[in-house]
Amino acid sequence: MTDWTWIVPLPVVIPLFSAGLTLAMYRRPRVQPVVSVTALALVLLASVALLVLADDGPLVVDVGGWAAPVGINLVADRLSSLMLTISSAVTLCVLLYSLAQGRDDDEESAPVSIYHPTFLVLAAGVANAFLSGDLFNIYVGFEILLAASFVLITLGGTRDRIRAGTIYVVVALLSSVLFLVALAAIYAATGTVNLAQLSLRLPHIDPDVRLTLQVLLLLAFAVKAAVFPLSAWLPDSYPTAPAPVTAVFAGLLTKVGVYAIIRTQTLLFPGGRLDDVLMWAALATMVVGILGAVAQDDIKRLLSFTLVSHIGYMIFGIALSTEAGWTAAVYYVAHHITVQTALFLVVGLVERVGGSTSLTRLGGLAKLAPVLAILFFVPAMNLAGIPPLSGFLGKLGLLQAGVDAGTPLAYLLVVGSVVTSLLTLYALVKAWNKAFWQSPQDEPRPGRLPFGMVGPTAALVLVGLGLTFAAGPLYAYTERAANAFALRTTYIRAVLPDGERGEGESADVADEDARRQGADEDARTGAEP
Template sequence: MNDPTWLVPLPVVVPLFGAGLALALYRKPRAQRLISVIALSLVLAASATLLVLADGGPLVVDVGGWAAPVGIDLVADRLSALMLTISSAVTLAVLLYSLAEGDADGDEAAPVSIYHPTYLVLTAGVANAFLSGDLFNIYVGFEILLAASYVLLTLGGTGERIRAGSIYVVVALLSSALFLISIAMIYAATGTVNLAQLAVRLPEIDPGVRLVLQIMLLVAFGIKAAIFPLSAWLPDSYPTAPAPVTAVFAGLLTKVGVYAIIRTQTLLFPEGRLDDVLMWAALATMIIGILGAVAQDDIKRLLSFTLVSHIGYMIFGIALSTTMGWTASIYYVAHHITVQTALFLVVGLIERRGGTTSLDRLGGLAKLAPVLAILFFIPAMNLSGIPPLSGFLGKVGLLQAGVELGTPLAYTLVVGGVVTSLLTLYALVKAWNKAFWQTPPAELPDTRLPGGMIGPTAALVGLGLALTFAGGPLYAYTERAADALKERSPYIDAVLPDGVRGAGESADVVSDEAVIELETPAPEVTP
């Protein structure tokens, strides 16, 4: 027990064990609830502990005792530990929200015997994707997510949800097929799918082949992250699901794709040959997404478009390929998971109190439910980037990184980021005015909001504020995470000790300078 690496598999193993136990107890809903809460509480505790321990260096577990690169590795470094901790807090809060909603509705809206095992499997899939040390295991994590998310998306079996779920599955399967083909091509070119070993071997293959592999992975992950023009599926899929499901999807699922982009771009393709393409994609994602939000009169669809838009900020930071850009991007991912989830939970409360999510049919909620007004206003302003909230800190970091790079395209993204932030403020203020201040066209139903639903929502709103008050230490942590991503050797050395590397493979070939040297032909010598 002195070796802390035993904690690394827990965020994957505990939810899977809980899912099996909850499924076995499908006739006992109270036992299922207790199992789910205990399992996710343990995951949060383990993730928070890993967050502290990983600051001293990556923690690696060889699954089944098979050392890399033969076996599967689970790696908890600063980046994955931070993503795990934030996602664990969010999934626990959403679970508590859904339990209170089930109590209020008499569990008629969702089949509880299916919900709890599926939700725990979804949590395990997210954790597996964050911790995986090889590409195929990331693919496995994505497939776990796909299976669980389809079940959650279609809970209730309504025609609208089945239609939206079908769209989601078709798009997800396309992405998975591209990812699987990419893995096969990478294995054919390098003889491995272990991320650390790929970081060593990829610079040795033909640059053209490496570029094709990079494009394939980016397209596959871009669909999952909802990067324009691969994002059209999201606004039609998420709003139809139950409020807790929509919230956890909006907060987490696209961020798993963003995480995969961060990990592969920094570890496998540090030369940044597609940075300009990513910058243009980030700009289009920000602008087109927020223009879609401005045009909506349904608050769920409005938030779905803002979700797409703000993915652009994260890709902006990744595409800069600088420590400052990666620092701000990682911080912004943590901020956005929390704030976007909180907003969708608030929208679930708005729908419950007002009977609709149409902004044209809502109004007067500030007087009818003042607590609800506060719970919406704080994360809305946070998402808009109003100082001194965490959204402002993340956006300022991204804009500073763009200015520091100083290229014309970087300056274009800086302007695009400012415009997107202003339009986000406009869209959310419009929603705020219509839902809370305008006179409703008809009397709203007198529905009491359960305290058990308000509590988890308020906790996530508070977590968003905590990211503001702890902005300095958290930003310093993300900077150390970005430094490690830039160096790459801490990750590679932790996974592949010297005795495990093949002939000719060493940490010396993982620096950016080495990649450039390998791509640059030797000068001709004239006698």
């Protein structure tokens, strides 16, 4: 049998190596884009390969040859491989969009020698966070993201961007400090930060200590994921950045926080002691976020608030702590990455043609740029959850999981989800009508749509539609990923072979296998567990 584990580090190694290469070529601006595009294309190919291979079980690489739990390992399972594939496609499209924008402007609003290495480092940080099987290495991935994103968000050096970047980095550093405190406390309590080994040791420590550790991790990740009330920083930070930067931030950075919540909640804290708290946070995130969106007259800020609002859907699915909820949440994350990124790229084109993102100044764009009207309308309806698009399918899965849970709080979240979806539709239709149908206050300047910018945007719109047409296989894939969350021993056995576990830890794995087999047998026979 062929050993394919050598593919696992590539999504991290290729961008890091290419970042150094592009930095060394700072005097050759025509070569830098070739290196960057080639690197991200290779990462996409590697991610697709992992997506297929991980369906047969997790692929594990021990970095430096040091086996877990002593060394750091990279783990490609269904969840991480799916996130990698979607994020790789998004980063490649955004890079192509930004290159075309630079060519069309025929000017360097930001130093090219900085942009390409930083963008590649950002891609490496995202991949490292998704693949890491070690809490400390996830922290390293977050810090890589912080360093790269601070450079990108302040490109151009305008006053507004520096101000927004300062807010962003202060909040991110606060989250990092919380994460570091959580890491220190976890290591003090368990003697390890390896995810697989933590899943075996955490159940044996004091329940109150375990709850404290869970709260610390959730706070750190909730800031990064923009979960209310820790989301106020996002609408002020993202809209000031250049369109490609805003797009990649909106599509990916908050989802890394959501991914970390999924991974830790399902693997380390499966008991669900904080599920009710998470459900209230999900409801507040949905409602407060969408009310903020309805009140906006700037498309960028409107989309920033919808971004916050729809994080609530993902937290809702996680908080249900059922395989149905996890399945829908993972599917919704994949959907939202593509659709939200596409919308921000479209807004960049709107600003280019209309000269503004203010809905009070825009108008008549449907006549001026009908292609742009379609490119905005399709992902907007997808985000609003219009049937039969992927947004509708993801929301329907979440609603069904909530109804199946049958608790009063779950029913309240179902109602909140429907209301949020209707308000999302209202906000996006209002924006579309004002930008594309109403008569403009000022005569719009004749603008053209560079094909190099339209192409990547259309590609992401088509990817969003592809999630609809491939909904059956993709939903089945996320269902298998959710089943692996419940059967934690699949992950544990892949990372910690029998020889690397202590006697007590091996017994715990055997006990969990037995419990799972008993539950499966009860499900098949219809008996009560």
